[in-house]
Amino acid sequence: MKSxxxxxxxxxxxxxxxxALAHRLHDAGxxxxxxxRRFDVLSRAAExxxxxxxxxVDLDNATSVEVFARRLIIDHPTLNVLINNAGIMRFEALGHRRDLADAEATVTTNLLGPIRLTNALVDHLLKQPNASIVNVTSGLAFVPLVVAPTYNASKAAIHSYTVSMRExxxxxxxxxxxxxPQVKTGLTPGQEGREGVPLDDFADDVFMQxxxxxxIPEIMVQYSQYARRAEADGRFDEVFAVINGG
Structure with a gap:
């Protein structure tokens, strides 16, 4: 992708x-x-x-996605890069019957959202020079965190979908x-204060790649490779234990 x-x-x-990526890409020209969903949050980010x-836009609503995509192409006909980054992470207990609202919301946002938006824009992107589609997944697509099962599964599904799309x-x-990897963001409550990669360091690395x-087909920082290559390197059980506090 050109800079x-x-x-x-x-x-x-x-x-x-x-x-963080939006700011770096904007400042690069x-x-x-x-x-x-929240225009006030978006407006502050763009200030x-x-x-x-x-x-x-409500990316969880199929009709909203289609209307948004049509308007976007009219208002911004030079659109040539789509970055599917929106996602949610909910903790779930699998040891008993539970309300599946969190699981269903996760699948809708993390899996159906990118599939629907990409589908709505792909014909337009095919006509653009230097077109790119970027899907943000997770190291947990490769080694799961037990307390976030649907999040892991949704990111594993988007990884597989991305491989097919690339071909x-x-x-x-x-x-x-x-x-x-785990980045210090507000994805889950308190995540900014837990162990992880500082957001600015992560964004700088990803921007350069x-x-x-x-x-580069797969963009990773050092800690992403730890999970991405765990099974291939014969370290899956070891990495699984570390990620899950074992």
Whole structure:
């Protein structure tokens, strides 16, 4: 993906990883559109950046996604990069029957959301020069955290979907996967204060890799590789125990 003169859509761009990447991409000379549910959060993220555009959208609603995509193409016809970053992480107890609202919301946001938005924009992106689709997954797609089972599963599914998409769009659209480790963000309560990679360090590393040419299919920082390669390196049980406090 080229480093500047892109028109980029980032979902979940009002906070955390999305905001950090949006700021870096904007400051490198791109027009960045940040989308999410809360316009006040998006507006604060875009404040002071003339080429950053906040747009409110409910990515959990299939009709809303289609309407949003049609309007986006009309208003921003040079759109050539989609970054599917929006996601939620809910803790769930599997040891007893439970309300599945959290599990269903996680699948809708983390899996159906990127699939629907990519589907709505892919024909447009196929016509654009230097087009890219970037899906943000997780190290937990490869070694799960037991207390977040549906989150792990949704990210594993998006990893697999991304592999298929990369092959289907080969030579037409660059398809890139960003695989974060635990980053100090507000994804879960108190996560900013727990052990993990500082957000700015993570965003700097990802930005540099994201803007490399030719594109890197899987973007990882050091700690991402720990989980991504665990099974291939014969360390799955060891890494599983570390991630789950065993």
């Amino acid at each position: 500047n003169d892109n028109t980029i859509l980032i979902t979940g761009g009002g906070s955390g990883i999305g905001q 791109n027009h960045v559109i940040i989308a999410g 002071g950046r003339s080429r950053m555009t906040p747009i409110q 289907a769009l080969k030579g037409k659209i660059d398809v890139i996967e960003v695989i974060p 994201l803007c490399s040419e030719p594109s």
